[in-house]
């Protein structure tokens with residue numbers, strides 16, 4: 001298989017890790033890193049050794065490079081423009097979750113990729129966590145029977161998400177959406193019928209974000225799902241992410257437990273768990289489910305099957321997440337036709 005030429009747009013928190021993973025994969029050549037802050041892009045490129053070019057915009061990138069895959073890691077509301085330009089050039093796309101900040105923009109991205117016949121994958125990395133993957137397999141192989149109830153929790157410390165995203169990205173769009181995608185993937189064949197949620201802004205309201213979301217969704221097959229998300233745990237909370245997914249079915253049940261990362265550290269200043277799940281750095285290389293995800297995307301570009309979230313699936317998770325937010329805002333049950 002020939003080398004897959006890749007570029008990453010957005011050299012921030014996620015983009016720098018995408019760039020590192022692609023640069024270290026023998027099947028790929030990381031051709032360029034793009035950021036409107038070119039100093040940031042240069043720092044990422046320099047950190048990966050020589051040969052990675054730097055651009056300040058996707059227009060410059062597309063004018064200068066021949067590419068097989070572009071990964072978009074700009075903030076959610078800035079996915080659309082580069083995505084449309086890349087799809088129009090016939091280049092495959094990987095877009096960080098959620099596909100966009102509005103359904104309208106997400107639909108435009110999906111339509112543009114369909115029109116030009118390029119692949120579009122969306123970054124729901126829990127699909128590549130072996131625990132969630134194997135749990136879904138239990139459903140697929142009939143061991144759970146008909147799903148009756150699901151509980152999906154994702155709680156983290158106030159010192160993490162709100163610090164980075166408060167004011168720009170609601171809790172639900174950043175956190176809950178991961179579990180929404182996972183639940184929709186697990187309950188394939190069922191569609192949401194009603195959604196109800198409440199949110200609190202007791203602690204973080206003045207930072208322009210929510211503390212918690214509690215939601216209940218009823219699905220077409222009768223399954224009821226409870227979502228619980230919070231990024232308001234105290235700074236000293238033991239967990240990096242206290243995530244859990246439990247399912248009770250007619251034939252069996254399972255529990256995915258990610259609250260305990262397996263590595264707890266404490267000293268005189270701090271006390272916390274260290275990431276062993278999403279993007280642990282090992283020997284200078286980013287590992288975890290992010291690496292498995294991007295590696296699988298490279299296989300996919302090379303022609304293999306891949307269970308990366310499709311654009312259409314990402315629209316469904318965005319739609320349900322937005323319905324939960326709308327319900328919390330209005331106090332009304334949201335009904336899907």
Ligand SMILES: NC(=O)c1ccc[n+]([C@@H]2O[C@H](COP(=O)([O-])OP(=O)(O)OC[C@H]3O[C@@H](n4cnc5c(N)ncnc54)[C@H](O)[C@@H]3O)[C@@H](O)[C@H]2O)c1
Pocket residue numbers: 009010011012013014015034035036037040056057058072073074075076078096097098123124125174
């Ligand atoms: N999969 C996950 O678990 C996960 C976790 C965190 C963030 N994300 C998603 O990843 C994406 C990026 O988030 P982040 O935390 O890395 O953000 P970030 O703010 O750290 O980085 C975004 C970068 O994009 C650059 N940028 C903005 N507009 C640009 C443009 N038009 N062209 C080029 N560069 C531009 C900014 O200068 C910045 O360096 C978001 O969609 C976010 O929701 C996913």
